[in-house]
Amino acid sequence: MNEHELEKRLFEWMRPVAPREEFVRQVGHRLHALSMPVSYTRMATWQTLLLLLGGFFAFGILLILLAKAFLGLLSKPGKETGTA
Amino acid sequence: MVTEHEEDAVLQRALQGDKEAFGWLYERYVERIYNYVYYRVGNPHDAEDITARVFYRAMHHIHHYTQRGVPFSAWLYRIAHNLIANWHRDRARHPEISLSDVPTLHYKGTAPEASIVQDQEKEALFQIIRRLSPERQHLLVLKFVEHLSNAEIGAIMGRSEGAIKSLYHRTLLALRQELEKIEKESE
Incomplete structure (x- = not known):
């Protein structure tokens, strides 16, 4: 078989195959039902900055609260357990 | 469009x-x-x-x-x-x-014997194609199923038009050699 004959056969036999309509519809519905991930990497710079700043402040407040609680525990007078 | x-x-x-x-x-x-x-x-x-x-x-x-x-x-x-x-x-x-690995038989149009022979030839060719490298199989699908030009195939496969042309000829050659080998074995 020469190259030309082989090409002719490939054109004849390798035809486009249509997927089942039901399959296409089912997958389409499933894709619509699934939630799409939000791309944080594609957010605008100001949004990223705002997120970072918010996170930084939240972390700061958490640290202050923890420090206050710790100091409060230390400064509390201990219970005396002496016997009469 | x-x-x-x-x-x-x-x-x-x-x-x-x-x-x-x-x-x-x-x-x-x-x-x-x-x-x-x-x-x-x-x-x-x-x-x-x-x-x-x-x-x-x-x-x-x-x-x-x-x-x-x-x-x-x-x-x-x-x-x-x-x-x-x-x-x-x-x-x-x-x-x-x-x-699906078993060749399917279609009797429409041609005589049963001729159809069986053609189905066997077709299945043999597809089995050879599936043994080619993924890159060559991809090229054949884009060329014969989607009827894309070498330039379009190059854009999809990340290669130049010349590289696709050369890959295509090497793929056809490999296919021919494999087919000839099978024909010789069956004689």
Whole structure:
């Protein structure tokens, strides 16, 4: 078989195959039902900055609260357990 | 006819999490991906399963897609290629005889004997194609099923037009050699 004959056969036999309509519809519905991930990497710079700043402040407040609680525990007078 | 610019706009929306936009891309590419998978695995059942998984994966990882001159279809084909590779690996581990591996017989038009011979030839050719490298199989699907030009194939496969032309001729040569080998063995 020469190259030309082989090409002719490939054109004849390798035809486009249509997927089942039901399959296409089912997958389409499933894709619509699934939630799409939000791309944080594609957010605008100001949004990223705002997120970072918010996170930084939240972390700061958490640290202050923890420090206050710790100091409060230390400064509390201990219970005396002496016997009469 | 959808222009490249229109597709880019839809892609941008899909990248920002727009489901409708992704649905549009799905409708546009599902048949092409299905064809690619079908010709590489050889049966409609696995072709459907893998095609569905290509789009689920694409939707979950769409933020990994970057528009650097590479068509969206190339990214989808790459996902499909990876899933097909996994499928082949699983099949090698758990071999099974699929009903679709048995040549199908169609008696329409031609005489039964002639049809059987043609089906056997066709199946033999497809089996040889499936033994080619994934790159060569991809090229054959893009060329004969999708009727794309060498330049379009090059854009999808990330190669120059000249490289595709050369790969195409080497692929045809390999196919011919394999066919001749089979013919000699059967004599």
